[in-house]
Amino acid sequence: MSDQPLFSPRNPWFGISVGVTAAIAVLSAVAGLIWLPLAQPNLKLASVWDAICSAAGVPRAAVQEAAVKPDFKTSNVVMTSEMLTKVDQVSIGRGATLAQRCAICHGPQGVSDAHSPNLAGQFAAVTYKELNDFKTGARVSVVMSPFAAAMSDQDMKDVAAYYAYLPRVPSNNLDTGRAAPAVVVTGAPLRNIPPCGSCHGDIDNKAGSPWLGGQSAVYIKAQLEAFASGTRRNDISQQMRNIARQMTAEEIDQVAHYYEAQP
Amino acid sequence: MLTSKRLILAHFWLAFIVFGAALVLGAWQMFVRSPLNAWHFNPEFYYRSVTAHGSAMGYVFPTLIAMGFGYAITEASFEKALIGRRWAWTGFFLVAVGAVVAMIPVSLGLASVLYTFYPPMVGNPFYYIGVVMVVVGSWIWVALMVINFVIWKRENPGKPVPLAMYANVAGCLLWGWTAVGAALEILFLILPVALGFKSTIDAGLARVFFSWSLHAIVYFWLIPTYIAYYTIFPRAIGGRLYSDAMARISFILFVVVAMPIGVHHLFADPQVGAGFKFMHSVFTGLVALPTLLTVFTICASAEIASRLRGGRGAFGWIGALPWSNPIMLATALSLVMLGFGGAGGLINMSYQLDATVHNTQWITGHFHLIFGGAIVIMYFAIAYDLWPHLTDRALDSFGLMRTQLWLWFIGMIVTTFPWHYVGILGMPRRMAYYDYANPAISPQAFSVTMSAIGGFILLLSGLLFLLVLIRGQFGARGEAGAYRFAVPLHMPARIPVALNSFGLWLALMVGLTVVNYGFPIAQLMALNETSVPAVYVGAGR
Ligand code: HEM
Numbered sequence: 001m002s003d004q005p006l007f008s009p010r011n012p013w014f015g016i017s018v019g020v021t022a023a024i025a026v027l028s029a030v031a032g033l034i035w036l037p038l039a040q041p042n043l044k045l046a047s048v049w050d051a052i053c054s055a056a057g058v059p060r061a062a063v064q065e066a067a068v069k070p071d072f073k074t075s076n077v078v079m080t081s082e083m084l085t086k087v088d089q090v091s092i093g094r095g096a097t098l099a100q101r102c103a104i105c106h107g108p109q110g111v112s113d114a115h116s117p118n119l120a121g122q123f124a125a126v127t128y129k130e131l132n133d134f135k136t137g138a139r140v141s142v143v144m145s146p147f148a149a150a151m152s153d154q155d156m157k158d159v160a161a162y163y164a165y166l167p168r169v170p171s172n173n174l175d176t177g178r179a180a181p182a183v184v185v186t187g188a189p190l191r192n193i194p195p196c197g198s199c200h201g202d203i204d205n206k207a208g209s210p211w212l213g214g215q216s217a218v219y220i221k222a223q224l225e226a227f228a229s230g231t232r233r234n235d236i237s238q239q240m241r242n243i244a245r246q247m248t249a250e251e252i253d254q255v256a257h258y259y260e261a262q263p
Numbered sequence: 264m265l266t267s268k269r270l271i272l273a274h275f276w277l278a279f280i281v282f283g284a285a286l287v288l289g290a291w292q293m294f295v296r297s298p299l300n301a302w303h304f305n306p307e308f309y310y311r312s313v314t315a316h317g318s319a320m321g322y323v324f325p326t327l328i329a330m331g332f333g334y335a336i337t338e339a340s341f342e343k344a345l346i347g348r349r350w351a352w353t354g355f356f357l358v359a360v361g362a363v364v365a366m367i368p369v370s371l372g373l374a375s376v377l378y379t380f381y382p383p384m385v386g387n388p389f390y391y392i393g394v395v396m397v398v399v400g401s402w403i404w405v406a407l408m409v410i411n412f413v414i415w416k417r418e419n420p421g422k423p424v425p426l427a428m429y430a431n432v433a434g435c436l437l438w439g440w441t442a443v444g445a446a447l448e449i450l451f452l453i454l455p456v457a458l459g460f461k462s463t464i465d466a467g468l469a470r471v472f473f474s475w476s477l478h479a480i481v482y483f484w485l486i487p488t489y490i491a492y493y494t495i496f497p498r499a500i501g502g503r504l505y506s507d508a509m510a511r512i513s514f515i516l517f518v519v520v521a522m523p524i525g526v527h528h529l530f531a532d533p534q535v536g537a538g539f540k541f542m543h544s545v546f547t548g549l550v551a552l553p554t555l556l557t558v559f560t561i562c563a564s565a566e567i568a569s570r571l572r573g574g575r576g577a578f579g580w581i582g583a584l585p586w587s588n589p590i591m592l593a594t595a596l597s598l599v600m601l602g603f604g605g606a607g608g609l610i611n612m613s614y615q616l617d618a619t620v621h622n623t624q625w626i627t628g629h630f631h632l633i634f635g636g637a638i639v640i641m642y643f644a645i646a647y648d649l650w651p652h653l654t655d656r657a658l659d660s661f662g663l664m665r666t667q668l669w670l671w672f673i674g675m676i677v678t679t680f681p682w683h684y685v686g687i688l689g690m691p692r693r694m695a696y697y698d699y700a701n702p703a704i705s706p707q708a709f710s711v712t713m714s715a716i717g718g719f720i721l722l723l724s725g726l727l728f729l730l731v732l733i734r735g736q737f738g739a740r741g742e743a744g745a746y747r748f749a750v751p752l753h754m755p756a757r758i759p760v761a762l763n764s765f766g767l768w769l770a771l772m773v774g775l776t777v778v779n780y781g782f783p784i785a786q787l788m789a790l791n792e793t794s795v796p797a798v799y800v801g802a803g804r
């Protein structure tokens with residue numbers, strides 16, 4: 001074996017391998033960070049330094065233009081997965097008292113036949129978000145908006161915690177044998193409709209999506225139609241509007257009755 | 264002499280049991296998302312299955328093969344017992360327990376994040392902890408291989424390290440450094456979120472760390488196959504290795520350039536600058552070099568064997584090769600699949616062409632052809648070759664072996680060619696359900712069906728493979744003799760230090776990592792407000 005030390009400029013293996021590697025690295029860096037960006041006229045680079053920064057991915061301040069504001073209010077709630085998932089007994093107790101004024105429509109146990117949503121067992125984050133949206137005007141209802149307007153942030157959290165604590169009660173139309181419509185099980189990928197349950201809890205729950213089982217079919221249908229027509233717009237980033245717009249009237253009808261029959 | 268037979272057998276058996284289970288999942292996946300199935304159940308099962316199949320096939324199976332084969336190489340090439348056998352068992356149990364720990368939450372639907380993790384999806388912490396245990400188990404193997412290598416060199420000053428062991432240690436070092444990326448990602452970015460200490464995650468940085476592992480891991484899978492090409496194939500067909508130095512250079516090139524190229528998995532990601540994508544693309548081009556060297560050397564070695572057997576003519580020698588020998592057959596089929604897969608790889612590596620196939624079924628077709636096809640068929644060959652030495656029993660179901668290998672090849676072609684094709688038509692990967700009744704995609708139905716049929720052929724072949732091994736456990740007793748590797752045509756008594764050590768190559772590997780990854784990682788770490796809320800998978804049920 002050669003007795004030459006490996007890490008020595010006189011060892012040809014060392015010199016050649018380090019030299020070739022460095023040459024390739026430098027050439028590719030020059031090409032990728034300087035030459036190629038400068039060769040693209042639409043990048044409008046002022047200098048070599050500009051080219052390097054751009055190609056290295058250094059963020060540039062966006063051009064300051066006034067953002068186009070929608071002419072309606074959007075939800076300002078920031079949803080996260082673990083929001084309001086920690087049970088707080090004090091909050092539930094306060095919520096129970098506050099919820100007395102809701103009982104006339106939503107039922108003393110959070111369930112009613114009034115075609116208003118059943119709140120018993122609803123995810124707390126969902127109830128909280130809707131109350132917030134009613135309060136800010138992102139969602140409008142002649143009945144709900146005045147109630148929400150008078151509530152503090154803590155009130156909304158308490159009521160939400162209370163309803164989440166109540167057990168879910170199936171509707172009178174419970175029919176667990178009912179076959180699920182295709183759009184519920186598989187969605188319709190070519191129309192960009194995922195399976196409903198991938199957000200609404202039967203497969204997985206994504207923050208802000210309500211549990212639908214046992215809700216009044218009349219209510220579900222009305223909401224889907226409101227999303228589709230754009231009269232309801234408090235869904236963050238149009239999550240539900242984009243889906244509802246793609247659904248046929250028949251599908252809306254099917255899912256409304258399917259979910260009403262679920263526990 | 265192989266003395267740690269039980270250790271090596273344990274690795275191979277566990278690897279192939281995991282492989283068999285994951286193969287069933289793969290065939291099931293193929294079936295349920297094809298037009299042969301009318302969907303009637305929870306699509307989430309599909310993602311559970313893909314997570315289990317990908318983690319088992321990508322992490323557990325090849326790692327166990329590399330480890331078991333590594334121990335066999337150490338003992339056979341150094342002709343002495345492995346140093347640190349107890350530690351080797353510890354590593355084995357870590358991998359085995361880690362695999363179980365990871366698979367429990369996956370089967371419960373609590374970690375359907377797919378084997379690439381991809382935050383902001385975050386699953387149950389035990390999934391990641393299990394994966395880390397598998398990696399730590401394999402790091403024990405890395406350490407043992409290096410220790411055995413260093414001690415042997417000290418005991419045999421001036422002697423060249425046998426090629427098989429040199430290549431094996433190259434694979435270890437590559438893996439040791441490669442796994443660091445995913446380990447950093449899991450330990451510092453994902454686990455704090457999975458355990459609930461944080462609720463946001465820097466998804467872009469996480470993907471960059473994963474890409475650090477994601478490319479070189481495929482070379483870690485590949486190295487046992489290349490070792491088999493160079494050191495088993497020429498001997499099994501009665502020939503000699505064309506060039507020992509060329510082989511060493513190929514493995515060295517893998518060590519140096521397999522790692523700093525992972526950003527080619529992020530061509531469509533916004534968080535890495537275009538300049539760095541270009542640099543990684545250039546180095547990706549270089550990594551074709553060791554494969555070209557290998558194909559040349561292996562074909563030359565086959566020609567030598569054939570001419571020794573009396574083969575003649577410019578191409579006539581091909582017919583004179585011992586085609587009934589399973590190792591011959593496996594290697595030839597493997598090289599064909601490597602050729603097709605390599606051609607597809609050239610498309611993936613180019614920044615522009617990749618845009619047309621990104622995240623389509625082309626990609627899954629591609630890695631099944633290369634990994635499931637070219638690489639795994641040589642794992643079969645390695646098992647067939649080693650089995651008599653491990654069990655001290657004859658393995659002589661040659662007809663069955665040939666059938667199995669042919670079925671794997673045919674199955675792989677029937678599965679992956681249509682799989683590539685529907686990818687070009689735009690079929691996205693990683694979806695449970697496709698509405699083939701829709702006129703927009705109904706023309707893909709035929710190809711997907713064909714591909715599913717290929718999947719069943721593969722399943723059949725996999726079962727035959729297990730059958731051969733089981734029969735081998737009950738074959739006639741017989742001493743198989745010492746396990747030998749191929750001898751080169753010219754064995755130099757002295758070789759340059761550079762081809763007998765790794766210091767220089769490790770320095771280049773780490774140096775290139777710093778050059779190609781240093782800035783993108785440092786920048787993402789320094790930027791504020793790059794984190795997004797985590798999306799907990801399976802949390803709502
Ligand atoms: C019967 C043979 C096999 C079949 C039918 C099969 C089928 C599949 C299917 C359908 C997927 C999901 C693709 C998607 O939609 O994303 C998949 C994923 C995967 N398969 Fe296989 N597979 C087989 C064998 C193998 C083998 C032998 C390996 C490697 C040793 C392998 C490695 C993988 C990996 C790593 C993934 C993860 C893909 C991803 O998450 O994107 N498979 N396989």
Ligand SMILES: [Cu+2]
Binds near residue numbers: 525527528
């Ligand atoms: Cu790659």
